[in-house]
Amino acid sequence: MGEALLIASERLADFVTAIFIAARTRPDFARETAQHLVAANLKGHDSHGVGMAPNYVDAIANGHLAPDAEAEMLEDRGAILRVDGRFGFGQVVGRQATDLAIERVRDAGVVTLALRNAHHLGRIGTYAERCAQAGCVR
Known part of the structure; x- marks a missing residue:
């Protein structure tokens, strides 16, 4: 197993935001979701953190997640x-x-x-x- 990589939370949120934007997400929704995921990691809930991002991108690609939908x-x-x-x-x-x-x-x-x-x-x-x-x- 490799060494742990330490990334500043804002840089990680920027990276995840860019991933969601590339997957056709509104920038404000991409940022909100990325910040939520990073915050989950910071609070010790890694199962609900940025590791979920690939699943979200797949869900967008498969039509199971509407990236611009509002309540x-x-x-x-x-x-x-x-x-x-x-x-x-x-x-x-x-x-x-x-x-x-x-x-x-x-x-x-x-x-x-x-x-x-x-x-x-x-x-x-x-x-x-x-x-x-x-x-x-x-």
Whole structure:
């Protein structure tokens, strides 16, 4: 086995972003997804880190991942939201759906969010952390 290679996290995110852009991904979505993957590695969740990038590129090539898809609200019942990820990057549509829930919880007090048709969401704790940072988890 070879020596470990130490790469600065920003350089790694730049590299993974470039890979996704080369696979026809919007630059902002490519960057968001790359940063999410790098953050997973930095938090010790290597199984959900940049090692997933080749799988994502394959999924784009095979038509199983729509690299430019955005989340779409399917059903809004106040405290219950049903969102379709339209087979987009889970990191992107997951964040979009989470942001809808955060916005809604301010009015409703509690929200149930269902997200369907999303590609791999990455490190799931990211979404709980986003809710906590927004003041939704105490």
